[in-house]
Amino acid sequence: xINNKYLQYYxxxxxxxxxxxFLIMYLAALLGNFLILATVALDHQLHSPMYFFLFxxxxxxxxxISTTVPKSIAVSLTSxxxxxxxxxxxxxxxxxTFISGELAILTVMAYDRYVAICHPLQYRLIMNWNVCIQxxxxxxxxxxxxxxxxxxxxxxxxxxxxxxxxxFFCDIPQLQKIxxxxxxxxxxxIFVLGFFVDSFCFGFIFASYGYIFSAVMxxxxxxxxxxxxxxxxxxxxxxSMFIITGVFSYxxxxxxxxxxxxxxxxxxxxxxxxxxxxxxxxxRNKEIQKAIGKITxxxxxxxxxxxxxx
Numbered sequence: 001x002i003n004n005k006y007l008q009y010y011x012x013x014x015x016x017x018x019x020x021x022f023l024i025m026y027l028a029a030l031l032g033n034f035l036i037l038a039t040v041a042l043d044h045q046l047h048s049p050m051y052f053f054l055f056x057x058x059x060x061x062x063x064x065i066s067t068t069v070p071k072s073i074a075v076s077l078t079s080x081x082x083x084x085x086x087x088x089x090x091x092x093x094x095x096x097t098f099i100s101g102e103l104a105i106l107t108v109m110a111y112d113r114y115v116a117i118c119h120p121l122q123y124r125l126i127m128n129w130n131v132c133i134q135x136x137x138x139x140x141x142x143x144x145x146x147x148x149x150x151x152x153x154x155x156x157x158x159x160x161x162x163x164x165x166x167x168f169f170c171d172i173p174q175l176q177k178i179x180x181x182x183x184x185x186x187x188x189x190i191f192v193l194g195f196f197v198d199s200f201c202f203g204f205i206f207a208s209y210g211y212i213f214s215a216v217m218x219x220x221x222x223x224x225x226x227x228x229x230x231x232x233x234x235x236x237x238x239x240s241m242f243i244i245t246g247v248f249s250y251x252x253x254x255x256x257x258x259x260x261x262x263x264x265x266x267x268x269x270x271x272x273x274x275x276x277x278x279x280x281x282x283x284r285n286k287e288i289q290k291a292i293g294k295i296t297x298x299x300x301x302x303x304x305x306x307x308x309x310x
Contacts, residue, residue, distance in 0.1 A: 032278030
């Protein structure tokens with residue numbers, strides 16, 4: 001490892017654009033996700049399994065985008081583009097943890113929708129609070145374990161070719177490129193591990209929605225079918241975005257691989273989901289919109305009382 005430092009890639013001619021773009025998207029992600037977190041926490045009517053898992057998803061999104069973007073924003077304003085070896089290890093570990101956590105929570109949310117639509121009379125019995133907490137805890141534990149394995153395997157490689165990373169954060173594929181070790185075995189292990197985790201989650205989600213669509217089509221009224229589908233639409237949209245950004249980032253052909261394209265793909269799967277997820281879940285969700293309205297009214301009343309007693 002040259003000087004135990006990694007030099008990150010930044011295009012100097014768009015440095016200020018990079019700073020403003022990342023800052024705006026980061027603040028938007030924080031605002032949207034903290035609004036979801038506060039709304040779910042403060043409104044007792046949202047204390048249900050569906051919103052408990054949405055709370056976990058927003059918590060993951062805040063943590064995920066905060067792993068890489070603040071550092072990138074900070075160094076975009078300076079001529080020093082370095083991150084320490086320990087900082088790089090930490091970024092990889094947290095990045096994998098939150099990516100895995102997002103997929104795990106999306107899988108649990110698919111099961112929650114399956115139970116709600118296919119077994120509505122048993123929903124409260126099956127999805128009790130003990131089960132919800134156990135499922136969320138298992139998602140976090142599996143994600144951390146997955147991250148430990150991938151991080152350990154990645155940093156068991158020797159780095160002596162270069163200290164330049166073609167990305168705005170420490171990304172495993174970019175680290176493999178600057179390794180002087182034989183990365184073939186490492187790539188196979190990473191692929192097998194990721195394939196095992198991803199295929200299980202994807203298979204579970206697709207199977208859940210297979211049963212959901214079958215059950216929904218048996219609902220006699222059009223209004224009932226639309227209502228059932230509307231509860232699944234946000235989750236399906238978020239899951240589809242997760243797949244599309246992941247596939248583009250990690251499975252695109254080599255002909256589309258360049259520093260600029262790597263930079264763009266990094267934005268797609270590290271920044272876009274945390275920014276858009278709160279919008280997707282609150283855009284047509286009347287319960288969340290109603291809860292936000294109630295909180296806003298309470299804040300106005302509290303503010304008016306404060307003025308009266310000032």
